[in-house]
Amino acid sequence: MINAIFGKKIGMTQIFAEDDTVVPVTVIQAEPNVVCQVKTAETDGYEAVQLAFGYVKPRRVNRPMAGHFEKQGIEPKRYLREVRVENAADYKAGDLQTVAAFTDVKKVDVQGTSKGKGFAGVMKRWGFRGGPGGHGAHFHRAPGSVGQCATPSRVFKGLKLPGHMGCDTVTVKNLEVVRIDEDQNLILVKGAVPGGKNGIVRVRMA
Numbered sequence: 270m271i272n273a274i275f276g277k278k279i280g281m282t283q284i285f286a287e288d289d290t291v292v293p294v295t296v297i298q299a300e301p302n303v304v305c306q307v308k309t310a311e312t313d314g315y316e317a318v319q320l321a322f323g324y325v326k327p328r329r330v331n332r333p334m335a336g337h338f339e340k341q342g343i344e345p346k347r348y349l350r351e352v353r354v355e356n357a358a359d360y361k362a363g364d365l366q367t368v369a370a371f372t373d374v375k376k377v378d379v380q381g382t383s384k385g386k387g388f389a390g391v392m393k394r395w396g397f398r399g400g401p402g403g404h405g406a407h408f409h410r411a412p413g414s415v416g417q418c419a420t421p422s423r424v425f426k427g428l429k430l431p432g433h434m435g436c437d438t439v440t441v442k443n444l445e446v447v448r449i450d451e452d453q454n455l456i457l458v459k460g461a462v463p464g465g466k467n468g469i470v471r472v473r474m475a
Contacts, residue, residue, distance in 0.1 A: 271366050273352045273473040274299045275322050276456065278381065280466050284447065284457065294447050294457040297379070297470060301454070304364040305341050305349060307357045316357040320366060323347030348469065369451050376475035377456075380440040381463035389434035397429075439463035443475050 276299030283293050306319035321338070325347035330338070338345045341362040354360070371377070391397040391412040400408035412431070416424040445459040462470055 271318060271320075271352055271354060271360070271370070273471055274302055274366050274368065274370065274456075275320060275348065275350050275469060275471050276300065276454075277323075278462060278464055278466060278468045278470050279455075281461065286447075292447055292459055293461075294459055295379075295462045297456045297458065297462070297472060299368050299454055299456055299472065302366040303343050303346065304360050304362055304366070305338065305343060305346070306362065307360055308351070309357045315353070316355060317351045317353050318357055318360050320350050320352060321346035321348065322350075350471070367451070368449055368454050368456055371446060371456060371472070371474070372449055372451075374446055374474050376443045377446055377458060378440055378442045378473045378475050379444055379458060379462040379470055380438065380473070381468050381470040383435050383437050383439045383463045384465050385436040386434035388432065390431045391429060394431065394434045395429040 276297045279296040279298050281293060281295050283291050286292050300322055302320040302322045304318050305321040308315065308317045308319065310316055321343065323346050325345055327345065329347075330345045335345060343363055386393070390410055392399050392410050397412065399410050400406055400413075402409065412429070415428055415430065441460070441462055444462070446456065447459050448457040449455070450457070456472060458472075464470060
């Protein structure tokens with residue numbers, strides 16, 4: 270079976286559980302994903318299905334993509350993503366993946382792109398403590414020593430330094446599925462998921 274669906278993060282809210290406790294949830298709108306292409310080990314070397322989702326104006330589709338959708342006999346979509354499956358031959362172009370597949374699922378993994386923060390120092394980016402705030406100190410938010418002098422006379426790769434923060438692929442695992450709304454194509458998961466509002470996320474059965 271296809272164990273994932275792609276959707277859009279709507280935002281966060283809170284709902285009341287059966288025991289009247291307040292549960293913070295993230296609302297994910299996952300419109301039906303259409304199987305656009307089937308990839309098998311014989312033709313492509315691996316088993317996967319290509320899912321298409323998201324509305325797009327016809328004039329926004331370039332000719333190569335328009336030809337790809339026309340060949341599969343489906344309406345053009347804005348996004349294309351792949352999901353690995355055990356036996357891709359069980360599916361065909363035009364099949365739908367909806368939130369109904371997650372009705373009996375208790376836990377999911379949600380993957381998204383984290384918010385971009387631009388250039389950040391080591392205190393914001395890595396949580397460094399920093400130096401004294403006053404009393405004549407000249408060391409406040411700098412990273413400190415980053416290497417040795419004579420040996421090895423270089424800075425090691427992978428050192429935590431200032432740089433671009435955010436815009437990373439982040440996966441949050443084992444989030445509880447609080448509610449499934451098939452009428453509005455909504456999945457409500459407990460807690461926060463990566464990215465900002467209207468960001469594309471992948472919901473995968475844990």
